[in-house]
Every structure is written in C-alpha cells, then in structure tokens.
Amino acid sequence: MVWLAAVAASLLALAWAFRFYRQMMEADEGTELMKEIATHVREGADAYLSQQNRLVTITFLVLAVLLGIASYYLHLLNGFVPIAFLTGGLFSGLCGWFGMKTATQASSRTAAAARVSLNQGLQVAFRSGAVMGLTVVGMGLLYVTIWFAILYWAWPALMGAERAYSLEQISVAMLSFGMGASAQALFARVGGGIFTKAADVGADLVGKVEESMNEDSPNNPATIADNVGDNVGDVAGMGADLYESYCGSILAAAALGVAAFAAPQMVPEGMEGTEAQLATMMLPLAIAAAGIIASIIGIYAVRTGEDASQKSLLKALSRGINLAAVLMILMAMGLVYWLMPLVPGTEYFGGLSGVAFSVIVGLAAGWLIGKWTEYVTSDEYKPTQRLAKQAETGPATIIIGGIADGMMSVWVPVIVVCVAMTASFGFATGGQFGDISLFSLGLYGVGIAAVGMLSTLGITLATDAYGPIADNAGGNAEMARLEETVRARTDALDSLGNTTAATGKGFAIGSAALTALALLAAYVEGVRDGFERWGVAAVQTIDTDGFYKLSPGFMVHRDGDNATGYLVQPMIARDPLLTESWRDVSFSDGPAKLSEGVIAAGENGQFHFAVNGDALLPVASATLQEFTYFYDTTLMNPKVLIGLFLGAMATFVFCAMTMKAVGNAAEKMVVEVRRQLTENPKIKTGEAKPDYKRPIQISTSEAQRQMLMPSLLGLALPVFVGLLLGVGGVLGLLAGCLTSGFCVAIFMANAGGSWDNAKKYYESGHLGGKGSPGHKAAVVGDTVGDPFKDTSGPSLNILIKLMSMVSVVVAGLVVRYSLHSLGLF
Numbered sequence: 001m002v003w004l005a006a007v008a009a010s011l012l013a014l015a016w017a018f019r020f021y022r023q024m025m026e027a028d029e030g031t032e033l034m035k036e037i038a039t040h041v042r043e044g045a046d047a048y049l050s051q052q053n054r055l056v057t058i059t060f061l062v063l064a065v066l067l068g069i070a071s072y073y074l075h076l077l078n079g080f081v082p083i084a085f086l087t088g089g090l091f092s093g094l095c096g097w098f099g100m101k102t103a104t105q106a107s108s109r110t111a112a113a114a115r116v117s118l119n120q121g122l123q124v125a126f127r128s129g130a131v132m133g134l135t136v137v138g139m140g141l142l143y144v145t146i147w148f149a150i151l152y153w154a155w156p157a158l159m160g161a162e163r164a165y166s167l168e169q170i171s172v173a174m175l176s177f178g179m180g181a182s183a184q185a186l187f188a189r190v191g192g193g194i195f196t197k198a199a200d201v202g203a204d205l206v207g208k209v210e211e212s213m214n215e216d217s218p219n220n221p222a223t224i225a226d227n228v229g230d231n232v233g234d235v236a237g238m239g240a241d242l243y244e245s246y247c248g249s250i251l252a253a254a255a256l257g258v259a260a261f262a263a264p265q266m267v268p269e270g271m272e273g274t275e276a277q278l279a280t281m282m283l284p285l286a287i288a289a290a291g292i293i294a295s296i297i298g299i300y301a302v303r304t305g306e307d308a309s310q311k312s313l314l315k316a317l318s319r320g321i322n323l324a325a326v327l328m329i330l331m332a333m334g335l336v337y338w339l340m341p342l343v344p345g346t347e348y349f350g351g352l353s354g355v356a357f358s359v360i361v362g363l364a365a366g367w368l369i370g371k372w373t374e375y376v377t378s379d380e381y382k383p384t385q386r387l388a389k390q391a392e393t394g395p396a397t398i399i400i401g402g403i404a405d406g407m408m409s410v411w412v413p414v415i416v417v418c419v420a421m422t423a424s425f426g427f428a429t430g431g432q433f434g435d436i437s438l439f440s441l442g443l444y445g446v447g448i449a450a451v452g453m454l455s456t457l458g459i460t461l462a463t464d465a466y467g468p469i470a471d472n473a474g475g476n477a478e479m480a481r482l483e484e485t486v487r488a489r490t491d492a493l494d495s496l497g498n499t500t501a502a503t504g505k506g507f508a509i510g511s512a513a514l515t516a517l518a519l520l521a522a523y524v525e526g527v528r529d530g531f532e533r534w535g536v537a538a539v540q541t542i543d544t545d546g547f548y549k550l551s552p553g554f555m556v557h558r559d560g561d562n563a564t565g566y567l568v569q570p571m572i573a574r575d576p577l578l579t580e581s582w583r584d585v586s587f588s589d590g591p592a593k594l595s596e597g598v599i600a601a602g603e604n605g606q607f608h609f610a611v612n613g614d615a616l617l618p619v620a621s622a623t624l625q626e627f628t629y630f631y632d633t634t635l636m637n638p639k640v641l642i643g644l645f646l647g648a649m650a651t652f653v654f655c656a657m658t659m660k661a662v663g664n665a666a667e668k669m670v671v672e673v674r675r676q677l678t679e680n681p682k683i684k685t686g687e688a689k690p691d692y693k694r695p696i697q698i699s700t701s702e703a704q705r706q707m708l709m710p711s712l713l714g715l716a717l718p719v720f721v722g723l724l725l726g727v728g729g730v731l732g733l734l735a736g737c738l739t740s741g742f743c744v745a746i747f748m749a750n751a752g753g754s755w756d757n758a759k760k761y762y763e764s765g766h767l768g769g770k771g772s773p774g775h776k777a778a779v780v781g782d783t784v785g786d787p788f789k790d791t792s793g794p795s796l797n798i799l800i801k802l803m804s805m806v807s808v809v810v811a812g813l814v815v816r817y818s819l820h821s822l823g824l825f
Contacts, residue, residue: 002282002285002286002339005286005289006141006144006285006288007145008289009289009290010137010139010141010142010292012292013134013138013292013458014134014135014142016130017135020127020131020134023127024106024109024124024131027113028113029109029112030109030476030480033479033480033481034111034476037224037479037480038104038105038107038108038476040692041104042105044225044228044692044696045236046104047696048195048696048700048703049097052232052703052704055704055708056089056093056184056187060085060180060183060184063085063715064082064085067081067809068082070810070812070813074813075536075537076530076533076810076812076816077176077812078165078169078173080147080150081176081809084147084174084176084180085180085183087143087177087180088143088179088180088181090184091139091143092180092244093188095139096188096239096243098131098132098135099131099135099236099239100232100239102128102131103230103231103235103468103472104472105128106124106125106469106473107469107472107475107476108476109128110470110476111474111477111480111486111490114477114489114490115482117489119303121473121489121490122313123303125473125493126302126317126462127299128469129461129463130459130462132235132461133295133457133462133464134458134462136239136242136457136461137246137288137291137295137457137458140246140288141246141288141289143247144285147177148285151165151173152165152170167258167281168525168529171254171255171259172522172525172526172808174251174255175254175255175525175526176526176809177251178244178251179802181247181248182244182798182805182806183711183802185240185243186714186798188236188241189233189237189241189794189798190661190711190791191232191704192229192233192703193233193787193790193791194661194706194707194791195233195702196228196229197233197665197787197790198669198702198703199226199228199696199699200226200229201670202666202672202673202695203220203222203223203226204779205666205670205780206220206222206673207219207222207673208776208779209776209780210674211677211684212771214770215478215763216479218478218481220673221673221676221683221691221692222669223479224692224695224696225695226475227471227472228696228699230468231468231472233791234467234790235465235468237794238461238465241508241797242454242457242464245454245457245797246454248519248805249450249454249511250288252447252450252515252519252522253284253444253450254280254281255525256440256446256518256521256522257277257281257444258277258281259444259521259522260443260444261273261280261341262440262621263440263623266441267341268341268342276341279339280339280340280444283335283336283340283448284451286335286339287328287331287451288455290455291454291456292458293331294327294459295458295462297323298321298459299320300320301319301323302317313493314380314500317500320459321456324458324459328359329363332359332452332455333352333356333360336359340353340356343441345438346428346430346432346438354426354430355428355445357423357424357427358423358425358427358428358445358452359448359451359452359455361423361424361449361452362451362454363455364420365416365510365514366454366511369412369413369416369510372412372416376405376750377753379757379758383754384754384758384761385761387754387758388759388766388778389767391758391767391774391777391781392768393777394777395777398755398778399780399781402751402781402784402785403751405750406750406752406754409746409751413509413510413742414746417510417513420449420514421446421449421514424448424514425442425443425445425446426442427445428442428445436623439623440521440623440624443517443518443521446517446518447514447515447518450518466497466500467497467500469497470493470494470496471497473490474491474494477490491760491763491764508794509749509793512745512801513742513800516738516800519804519805519807519808520735520738520804523730523808523811524627526807526808526809526811527627527811528619528620530811530812530814530815530816531554531619531815532565533812534550534554534556534565535556535563536563538550538591539558542558542591542593545558545560547594548592548594549587549591549592550587551587552568552573552821552823553567553573553630554566554821557599557607564618565618565620566617566618567619569617569626569629570629572614575609575612577612582598598610598611627727628731631726631728633731639726639729640728642725643721643731644735644736645736646721646729646733647732647735647736647739647740648736648739650717650733650737650803651736651740651741651799653713654710654713654799655748657709658710658792661703661707661791662791665699666783669698669699672694672695676691710795714803714806715802717733718730718803718806719806719810722813723814723818724825725819725820725825726818726821727814727818727820730814733803746793747793748789748792748796749789749794751789752786752790752793753785753789755782755784756782758781758782759778762775763775
C-alpha cells in the first residue's frame, strides 16, 4: 500500500509539474524583441548544458567501469550499483534539464505578465519555479520506488526465492545508489556556478562600475551570458543538487530504520522482525508522498497584491510554505501512528511513537533556518541595511562588513541543527538518551528529521527556483526597454528572489547536516555489508569447514555452504594467552585455518576462544558502538584525528579551487568586455550591437575546464583516506568535512546574499541610488559575494554528502584492502 501510494504521489507530482509548465507556455511571451532576447538565452543555456553533459557522460562511464570491476570481479558491491550509479546521475541531470527548459521559457513570460500586474508576474515566475520543485520530488521518489521494486519483488521473482536479498542488503545497496545523483549534482553545481559567476562578475565590474551601465543593459556584451548563467547554475545546478539531497535523506533514513530493528529485542511483541524493518523502511517514502500533496496545496496559496515591498512578497510565499508545513505535520503524525512499530517506553499520548515528533523537529528546524536567513540577507531588515550603509565609505568596508556578517550568521543555524539532532534523537527514544539499546532508534529519528525537513521540498524549491526566473525577467525587461513600472516590478521580484535563494541554500545546507549524520551511521552498515561479502568471497576459496583468520580482527566460519563472519575486538586480540593461537597466525597468503580447539562452542550457538573464554562477535549482530570500538574511533586515535584534519582541509581546498576557477574565468570575461567596448565605442551608445556569443563561449570553456578537479576531490579523497587510514580515518574525514563544511557553507551563502541585497537596496532608491559612489562600492561587494553564494557555498553541501555516499560505496574496499585490514598500520 505504501509503495503504491508513493508511486502515485510521484506521478501526481510529475503530472502537476507538466500542468504548470503548460500553463506557463500558454502565457503571453511579450513583444518580438522580448522573444528574441529569450531565444538567445535559451540557445546559450542549451549549448552549455549539452557540452557539460558530454563531459559528465564520459566521466560517469569511466566511474561505472571502475564500479563494475569492484562489483563483478572483486565482489565488493551489489551487482546493481554500477547500473544504479548511471541511472541516479541520469535522473539528477534530467531534473536540472527540465527545470532549465522551464526557466528559459518563463523569463520573457514573467516580464510580460509584470506589465499587467505584480501578482501576475509573481504567479508566472512562482508556478514556473514549482515545475522544478515538483519535478525533483516526483522523479526522486519515483527513482527510489522503482529500485525498491526491482530489488524486493522483481529480483527474487526472476532468480528464485533463494537468491532474494535481505532488507539489510536492500537498504545498503539502495543507499549506494545515491552516489550517481551526488556526483551529477556536484558537476552541475560547480560547472554551472563557475559559468554564471564568471559572466556576472565580468558584466558588473566593467558594465556597472567602469561604464555606469544599468543592470542587464543591452549595451553590455556579457548581459546574455549573465542571464544564461542564472539558468545553468541557479536552476539546472540547484535542481540536481536538491534531487540528490531529497533521495539521500530518504535512503539514509530507510537504511537506519532497517538497522534499528535488526536486533530481536527491539521488535514489538506480536510482530515479526522483517515486518518491523519493512515498516520503518517504508515510513520515509510515505512521508515524502504526503509532502508532495502538501506542497501542491501550498503552491495554490501563494498570491500577492500590488505592494512591491519585499516584506509583502515574502509574506505571500510564506503563506504557501506555512500551509504546506501544517498539513505535513498532521499527515506525518497519522502516518507514524499507522506504520511505526511501537517500542515500549518511546510512545507519547498513549500510543504515538516519538518518531512523529522527530518529523516535526525537522520541519521546524528547516523553517527556523529559513527565517534566520531571511533576516540576515533581506534588505527589509537592519543587518543588510547596515551593510549597505558601509558601502558609502568604499568597497573595502562593505567587503569587511559582509565577511563579518556572514561569519556571525553561522551561529543560529548551528544551534538549530544541534538542537534538532538532540531533540529528534530524544523524541525517537522517548527521552532515554542513556539506553544503549535504543541508540539505533535515536539515529533513525535523526534520519526521519532530515526527511521531514525536505518533505515539503516541492514548494520550498519552488521559492528557490523562482529567483533566477525573476532575475532573467528583469534582464528581459531592461534589454527590451519596457516601461519603468515593469522594471520596478521585476526588480521587486528579483530582490525577493535573492532572499528566497539564500533561504533555499540555508535550507539545503541544514538538511545536509542532518542527512550527513544519518549517513555517518549508515556508513557503518556499509562496513558490516563489506565484512559479510568478504566472508562469503573467502569461503568460496576454502575446501574444508572450520574457522579461518582473514585479518588481525576478523575471522570467518565455514560450515558447508554457509559463511559466518566474526569480529575479534582489539582488547581480546591483544590478550597474551592468544599469542600462538591467534596473534601469530599469518594470513598473508590467504585465509589461514585456526587449529582445532582454538574456538569452542558455548550456549545458544555462541563461539569463544577456548583458552580464555572471550566471546567472538558475529558481524551480523554487531551494534554501531561495537563497530566503533572495533576501529577505535576516538579522538585519541591518530587515524581518526588525521581524518578530521583532512576533512576540514577538504572544505577549504574545495572552496579555494572553485573560487579560483571563478576568478580566472571572470578575468578573461572582463578583458573581453573591455575589448569590445574599446574597439567599438558605438556599443556604449546603442548604435552597434555587442557580440553576445563570445562571452558565452568564454564562460562555457572555462567552466568545463575547471569543474573536474573540485568534483574529483570529493570522489577520490574518501577512497585514498580509507585505504590509508581505514574505517576510523574515513569516519574522521566525514566528521571533519561535515562540521567545517556546514559552517563555511552557511557563512558563504549568507554573506553573498547580504552583499547582493545591499546592492539592490541602493538600486531601489536608497542612500543615493544607482550610480552613486556607495552603489559602485556595493557592486564590488556583490561581485565578491557572487562566487560565495552561487559557486562555493552551495556546492559544499553536495561535497559533504558525496563524500559520505562514496564512503558507503567503497566501504567493502576499505574493509578488505586498507592498511589496517592488511595488518600494516
């Protein structure tokens, strides 16, 4: 029932997205000049995305071959992973492509609608943004449900019941399937971000600062490239980004739900273990399906009057978001009551699982982060107005002020996420923080909170995607030389778009923090799967039954065709009594059989070392804490500490690479714009038409050339760290990247958003208005903020999750071939 409901909801989302697209296409496209301008932007965006997809396809095929070797030759992964890697990247890319096609069609129609009224312009832009939001949630949920059906029903039906996967295997395999979406999202965000900000900085520095041209002046050679960039970076890149976040949160929560009820003592009386696991696996899908319905209803609540203030427009958007959130809370409580297995001591109000309140915590955390971002970036509030005032004394003071404001803005989202993690964990466990048996259930609560935060993504992403559409509409109005009232309306919509875009980035980064914590726990499930696959592969090379040592802390028991893996905890392995029988047994030439009598059988089929009675720990039943103890994941372990440093380093190196890429591309753009204006002065007066194609070519070539290295950093670092430092080093790496990346991403997104709106504050007539010295200084601040908020900052949340996803995928490789497993380090 849940699976059918999820499929139906995903198809409903896609149908409604198509409906909004048709409504947008039926709207008036404006004058012939407006159509011509929109066509230039559309062609430039199509050309860029086609070139990017060719490069990404080649990279994906190479990675798929490597995953195929790991799956079919080394037997480290589920055989479906290489295929799912490609399909995940395809679905993610399609979301960006559909969103971009809609946005490039909507810009001139939004400008034409703004000629009628502000509300008309808002409706066209917002409904077009909703196409992106509903496409992402529809395709994301459809992707998850299709793969679940293949693994749970189709595979055993075709191959026989004896080949069926367990729910643990399905959940870990599906978690691995998110890697393709993460990789595609990072390529799209980084490449699109480099393109758009190179064009934007070049257009602003020469056009606005040096030549005092208006925003989006048709006399500026980089104007069309700037508008193209809004679509390939802020729409296509963002769509791929949030598709990855959405799928990742659902898959991580599902994996944690299965792990939480793997222990028999957790299963409620009268319920089968697999029944409880299946219910907790389906709950994230049910919440996502309910969120789609809530989002569609909320979209219809967005409307405004003719008041062009940002506060009134934000109120219009908030009306829809708040309605969707309230509906989601009510539906989530009903779904949890219906599906969630009730563990004694974790219920509230006589029968409602605390997991229901974990969902609400996630929704509330997303709402609070959004409201805080709105406060620190909107020019309706004091922080951005004070920042704009600082521009009166020059570019240096507004840059210093913006960096300080961005850094200061980090504290609230960090506190919110910390409280959300604690509260969602606490509600899920009924407040029993000290009960170690409920630890996995608490982590499931954190995973469900991430799903709750992203459950209404259909409408929250619509508010984000709306921003670039409104921005392009303003450019279309300026280049088509429409009436001043039209430009005033599109500027109001654009200024709102800057705030909603910053809010959306904060929202995505906040969800990344919750999802990444869930992925940290899910990584341990990947490690468990790696051990089990290692044991099965080793047994296939062995002829006789018995216990075999495979590494300093791992052995396998062959009993006919059955293979059972056992961990030997470090303190036990170091026992002097086991020197000859265990520690001195060499495994360098392959599985080493232990002598008869070394292992003895106890009660209930438990095994232990005969000489001292220390028990062996079955891999299948090992808890998360037992795995972390096995790998000594404490700060006193140098491997973990080194991993932490490398994770923090990755954040700064990644930002440096993407910022330098924008700087290098922008430098070439500035030179090109200056060249055109110098060689043909008639361009400045409008007597001659600029060459719009050359700036597009510069941005395209630079973005393609410089997007690979930052993306490969996220793909390669977990592999190298894992092989060198083992599982403990990888956990340190992920924790370091999560904590530093979250703070830096919030800082960059908010600093960039406030710089942008400080510029808009001048352009709306305050503090001397356009062309004043303060305005020119604010433009310089905005150019610094451009790569902050649209390239490096929003890409960091993908980096965090990509590294987590890659770690899950290569867990089997690290378990078997790291220096730790080989007994070398």
